[in-house]
Amino acid sequence: MSIPYTKKILQYFLNPKNVGEIEDADATATEGSPSCGDQVKLFLKVDPETLTIKDVKFLSYGCASNIATASIITELAMGKTLEYAKNITWESANKELGGLPPVKVHCAILAVDALKSAIENYEHTHGLMKEKIPTDDKILIKRLRHVINPVAGKDVVSTKLVDSVQIKDGHVKIKVALASDHQFYNNISSEIIERLEPLWDVDKVEVIPNEN
Amino acid sequence: MKRIYLDNAASSRLDDDVLKVMLPYFTEMYAIPSSQFSHQDGIEVNDAIEDARDAVADYLNVKSSEIIFTSGETESNNLAIKGYARANASKGKHLITATNEHRSVLNTFKVLEKEGFKVTYVEVDEYGHITPEDIKAALREDTILISIALVNHEVGTIQPLKEISGQLEDSQAVLHSNLTYGAGYLALDMGGLGLSLASLSTDKANGPKGAGVVFIKDKLKINRLFEGNFNEGYIRPGMVNVPSVMGFAAAVKMFQSNSDDIERISKLRDRMIEKLLKIENTVLNGPAVERVANNVNITFYRAEGESVVLHLDMKGISVVTGSACFSKSLEPSYVMMSMGFSHERAHGSIRATLSKYTTEDEIDRTVDAMSEVVQKLRDISPIK
Numbered sequence: 001m002s003i004p005y006t007k008k009i010l011q012y013f014l015n016p017k018n019v020g021e022i023e024d025a026d027a028t029a030t031e032g033s034p035s036c037g038d039q040v041k042l043f044l045k046v047d048p049e050t051l052t053i054k055d056v057k058f059l060s061y062g063c064a065s066n067i068a069t070a071s072i073i074t075e076l077a078m079g080k081t082l083e084y085a086k087n088i089t090w091e092s093a094n095k096e097l098g099g100l101p102p103v104k105v106h107c108a109i110l111a112v113d114a115l116k117s118a119i120e121n122y123e124h125t126h127g128l129m130k131e132k133i134p135t136d137d138k139i140l141i142k143r144l145r146h147v148i149n150p151v152a153g154k155d156v157v158s159t160k161l162v163d164s165v166q167i168k169d170g171h172v173k174i175k176v177a178l179a180s181d182h183q184f185y186n187n188i189s190s191e192i193i194e195r196l197e198p199l200w201d202v203d204k205v206e207v208i209p210n211e212n
Numbered sequence: 213m214k215r216i217y218l219d220n221a222a223s224s225r226l227d228d229d230v231l232k233v234m235l236p237y238f239t240e241m242y243a244i245p246s247s248q249f250s251h252q253d254g255i256e257v258n259d260a261i262e263d264a265r266d267a268v269a270d271y272l273n274v275k276s277s278e279i280i281f282t283s284g285e286t287e288s289n290n291l292a293i294k295g296y297a298r299a300n301a302s303k304g305k306h307l308i309t310a311t312n313e314h315r316s317v318l319n320t321f322k323v324l325e326k327e328g329f330k331v332t333y334v335e336v337d338e339y340g341h342i343t344p345e346d347i348k349a350a351l352r353e354d355t356i357l358i359s360i361a362l363v364n365h366e367v368g369t370i371q372p373l374k375e376i377s378g379q380l381e382d383s384q385a386v387l388h389s390n391l392t393y394g395a396g397y398l399a400l401d402m403g404g405l406g407l408s409l410a411s412l413s414t415d416k417a418n419g420p421k422g423a424g425v426v427f428i429k430d431k432l433k434i435n436r437l438f439e440g441n442f443n444e445g446y447i448r449p450g451m452v453n454v455p456s457v458m459g460f461a462a463a464v465k466m467f468q469s470n471s472d473d474i475e476r477i478s479k480l481r482d483r484m485i486e487k488l489l490k491i492e493n494t495v496l497n498g499p500a501v502e503r504v505a506n507n508v509n510i511t512f513y514r515a516e517g518e519s520v521v522l523h524l525d526m527k528g529i530s531v532v533t534g535s536a537c538f539s540k541s542l543e544p545s546y547v548m549m550s551m552g553f554s555h556e557r558a559h560g561s562i563r564a565t566l567s568k569y570t571t572e573d574e575i576d577r578t579v580d581a582m583s584e585v586v587q588k589l590r591d592i593s594p595i596k
Contacts, residue, residue: 005522013522019592034556034595037536037544038516041594059594063518063535067592150555 005064006098012068017075020057027125029117030194032110033148038062040070042114046122051082058114065104069093070111082119082128088112113146121198135199140165140172143199147191150184161188163210170203172196180209215528216574220416220506221365221393221565222532226459227418233462234420237455245452246443257454264461268425271464272410273401275430280444281457284424285392286316287437288411289359291448292388292426293320295434296357296409297329303384304354305329308347311550312336314365314390321359338551339499340369348379355385362405363393366534366547366563367498368507370398377406386432392416396467397474397505402427417506418567419463423456473568478505480566480575485510487579491586497548497561506566511557512582514596515589520562523585529578534561 005013022043032039040062045055056077058070072093077085090112094100100108123129133139141157149159156162156176163175174192178185189207196205217225237260245261247254262276269276282288297307309321311333321331332350336342342360358380360371377387386408391400396417402410410427414420428434428447440449481503488494488510497509512520517535524531534545536559544558564578 010522010526013519014526016592030594034514034516034559037555037559039594059592061514061516061589061593061595063516064522067519 004101005068008096008098009064009068009100012071012097013064016060016067016071018057018071018078019059021059022055022057027118027122027198029114029121030191031114031117031146032062033150033191034061038066038107038110040066040111040114042070042074042111042118044118044122046082048126051128053077053080053082053085056115058111060111062110063104063107065100065107066111068097069100069108070114072096073112073115077115082122086116086119088115117146124198124200127200129200132200135167135172135201137165137167139199140167140174140196143195144174144192147188147195150187156188156192167202170201172202172205173208174205175208175210177210179211182209185209213528215530216578217530218508218564218566218570218574218578219530219532220567220570221563223415223421224418224567225569226420227463227466230419230459230462230466234455234459237458241454244454246441261452261454261457264457267461268464271400271468272427273403274427277445278427278430280426280428280448281452281460282424282426282444282448283422283453284415285314285390285411285413286424287448288413288424288426289314289316289390290320291434291437292409292411292428293317293357293359294324294437295447296386296388296432297324298327299433299435300356301329304352304356306352306355307331308334308350308355308358308385310334310336310342310360312340312364312366312369312547313359313361314392317359317361317390336369336550338553339502340364340367340547340551341499341502342371342376344372344375344379347376351379351383351385355383357388357409358385359388359390361390361393362398362400363391363504363507364498364547365393366545367509367551368393368504369498370394370502370504373405373407380406386429393504393507395419396463396470397477402429408432414460414463414467416565417463417467418569420456420459422453423460425460470568474505477566477568477570480570480572481505481508483572484508484564484566484575484579487576488582491583494586495557497551497553497557506570508564508566510562510564511553511560512562512586513556513560514593515560515586517560517562519589520560520582520585523588524578524581527581527585529581531562531564531578533559533563535559 025043026046027044030041041059043057056074145155147156149156152159166173193205243253243257245258248258265276388409391412395412408429413424493513517533521533534548536544548558
């Protein structure tokens with residue numbers, strides 16, 4: 001094997017825990033894309049009274065590192081408060097797994113990001129943020145950095161697919177440097193909408209193609 | 213249970229008869245050919261090496277004086293390409309190769325670019341084929357060398373070398389080819405293919421590791437890569453790996469009468485491809501025809517390649533993937549990308565390379581295992 005995994009990682013890879021979908025999930029988040037290698041989608045069911053995680057499940061198109069990390073962090077988060085789960089780091093997952101090969105860490109981070117994003121999405125849709133920071137261009141750009149350009153395998157901001165961002169009265173407009181008949185236009189625009197819609201003060205997200 | 217090895221394009225099991233030829237050169241005839249001026253032991257080994265050279269020359273249909281022994285594919289490619297370019301730079305500094313060549317070719321060209329050579333990387337089509345007309349279009353007055361592999365290492369595409377060499381009639385440029393992935397699977401006649409330089413190893417077709425050959429057509433000027441004694445016409449100084457060279461010669465003799473093996477391997481390849489394509493959302497990478505006998509390369513969409521390979525490994529089956537997750541650079545296979553494929557197609561690609569030792573039962577068990585693993589991974593995939 002060109003990539004040395006610990007026995008524990010291989011165990012989780014062969015028999016992942018908490019795999020599947022939660023149909024009536026309170027929050028979901030998707031990180032990565034098949035174009036950059038891995039994609040992981042995470043589902044949360046939250047008790048609104050105690051703000052604890054009642055159920056957490058994941059689906060993964062990814063390598064052993066991604067599957068094993070998603071598996072371990074869902075175990076670490078199950079039954080815990082959102083506050084606790086938010087602070088689960090890839091380092092703690094890595095420790096539990098006995099050490100990932102350095103080259104595979106980014107696949108593990110993706111899984112941890114999915115948990116953080118799902119919790120953040122839950123907080124946004126339920127108005128639970130500590131501080132209600134109004135969404136501005138900077139916040140939009142930050143979120144767009146998680147949308148992957150399948151052509152390059154890198155995010156849409158650094159690959160200059162985003163021409164402009166705008167937010168006005170809860171209405172977000174994202175101009176992209178892609179024509180609507182581009183091979184990846186539908187994929188990218190739906191990922192942008194999925195990424196920005198959960199923001200607490202966003203009502204509508206519109207992706208505008210560049211037809212020139 | 214015995215493992216199923218389907219990574220023969222990385223390297224293969226040594227043939228038993230080839231091993232028998234090699235063994236005496238470890239324990240009995242262990243002198244080196246350059247000792248021929250000192251003692252009888254050296255003379256005997258030198259005679260054996262010259263017989264090996266004759267056998268290789270016969271296989272390639274060239275003169276024995278045109279054969280240089282090296283350590284393998286990588287050294288042969290470096291010696292042929294760097295050696296010819298550096299020795300002939302006064303004639304021109306333009307070189308041509310293709311985007312899907314082996315790393316030992318591409319990285320050699322990168323070094324030459326740093327030395328001031330200009331390189332045109334000709335693009336390939338969706339099956340990995342090079343069009344002879346594209347080579348012609350890339351030719352310049354100062355083009356001195358073109359390097360195109362006979363067979364692509366990852367998807368098995370066979371290139372039209374004869375047609376490519378036919379485009380060079382009015383040019384000073386010579387054609388080099390890395391023949392390694394065709395050796396043992398295709399007839400190799402240097403005149404017929406129109407080659408002036410060639411590199412090969414036999415270890416993908418049950419020959420030994422540690423020996424390679426460069427064919428250098430008569431009187432072509434070539435610079436050696438490193439300094440040492442006068443071995444191999446002073447073109448390739450350094451220790452001749454006598455047992456491996458003897459094994460190399462035994463292997464090419466075997467290649468001259470292996471058409472039954474090739475036919476059987478091709479049938480197994482076709483059986484495997486046909487069965488795998490019955491799995492939903494599966495595509496063949498590389499051509500359906502003009503494909504080397506032992507190469508299968510398939511993408512299973514919605515199943516990430518490293519996970520497929522790891523599951524198969526734990527089931528005792530050895531294959532490889534073009535997935536970024538599998539590579540140390542975290543880049544998907546450049547060969548897949550050179551054919552204009554999406555990242556996803558590259559990430560899901562699996563290469564299985566057969567040999568004459570591969571059995572029908574092994575192929576069927578591998579297909580069953582792949583089918584099961586792909587289903588398992590698709591069940592947990594967020595991409596529907």
